[in-house]
Amino acid sequence: MPPVICIVGKSKSNKTMLMEALIKELKARGLKVGALKYHKHGDFEIDIEGKDTWKYAKAGADTVAISSPVKYAVIKKVKGEIDIDEICDKYFMDSDIVLADGYTQSDKPRIIVAESSEDIEIFRRGCEVLAVVRTGFGLDDVGGIVNRVLGDLNNFKMRGKGFDP
Amino acid sequence: MPPVICIVGKSKSNKTMLMEALIKELKARGLKVGALKYHKHGDFEIDIEGKDTWKYAKAGADTVAISSPVKYAVIKKVKGEIDIDEICDKYFMDSDIVLADGYTQSDKPRIIVAESSEDIEIFRRGCEVLAVVRTGFGLDDVGGIVNRVLGDLNNFKMRGKGFDP
Numbered sequence: 285m286p287p288v289i290c291i292v293g294k295s296k297s298n299k300t301m302l303m304e305a306l307i308k309e310l311k312a313r314g315l316k317v318g319a320l321k322y323h324k325h326g327d328f329e330i331d332i333e334g335k336d337t338w339k340y341a342k343a344g345a346d347t348v349a350i351s352s353p354v355k356y357a358v359i360k361k362v363k364g365e366i367d368i369d370e371i372c373d374k375y376f377m378d379s380d381i382v383l384a385d386g387y388t389q390s391d392k393p394r395i396i397v398a399e400s401s402e403d404i405e406i407f408r409r410g411c412e413v414l415a416v417v418r419t420g421f422g423l424d425d426v427g428g429i430v431n432r433v434l435g436d437l438n439n440f441k442m443r444g445k446g447f448d449p
Numbered sequence: 450m451p452p453v454i455c456i457v458g459k460s461k462s463n464k465t466m467l468m469e470a471l472i473k474e475l476k477a478r479g480l481k482v483g484a485l486k487y488h489k490h491g492d493f494e495i496d497i498e499g500k501d502t503w504k505y506a507k508a509g510a511d512t513v514a515i516s517s518p519v520k521y522a523v524i525k526k527v528k529g530e531i532d533i534d535e536i537c538d539k540y541f542m543d544s545d546i547v548l549a550d551g552y553t554q555s556d557k558p559r560i561i562v563a564e565s566s567e568d569i570e571i572f573r574r575g576c577e578v579l580a581v582v583r584t585g586f587g588l589d590d591v592g593g594i595v596n597r598v599l600g601d602l603n604n605f606k607m608r609g610k611g612f613d614p
Binding site for chain 1: 467468469470472473476479482483484485486487488489490491492493494496497498500501502504505506507508509510511512513514515516517518519521522523524526527528529530531533536540543544545549550571610
């Protein structure tokens, strides 16, 4: 399984913006990047109303997929949340690294977006903290985080084991 | 792998409407139904502009997934079309039956939506034809097709082999 890094912090703390910046930076360094979002509040919209795939889901299909020469998508109804490891095992095996947004309860290594030391304590939860980023972070911060993460990735490869000891 | 049935016919021949009607009927009979669409013209839109997952794809992520307790979705960039069997193997193993829309080149058993005997010949392509449906089909047609398909499914189970001999 590729290494998974959780981006955690209060809502409206620019986690999404940090995810985007990290994805861009990791892509610029030639990595295959996966992005995973945890949506805790029941259902979410991902398809566009009126499209065929939307119609098939509406008609009751349990799994809907669409495939093209450049992209494919799968939407699956489930009864209960799928574990982050199971998702990564099934869908991210071809990624070099996965950034996970919203998995606050996970014990994976994490980057905390924080405004205060109190925030940091709330979101540390006994996990390995790769970086702490201010909500008003800049591009330098992003480059530094990626250096740190990639350093850990190299250690990870050399040691031949995952982030979690 | 679950049995896969292709719905083929000219464009604007109500294939989508037949897919929807078959999904509803198969669901009403208690089956887990998969729906697969082939999109031949390059890229397609499936996410909603401005959503976090959309932003992560836009930032360059090769794979984007979103998970909730009731549904999850995966969108993956690929270089070249994925084979229908590979998609079904990976994503539809928990379906009882898969209806595939747009896979005209596939050699799977098929239902042809046709207005003329000429249409039928064009879309037969040497494949097993489970049913031919007029473009102005009715609910009776749908019930009949499902009876036929489920009969074949039972044979399939009894014979212990797939539709394709």
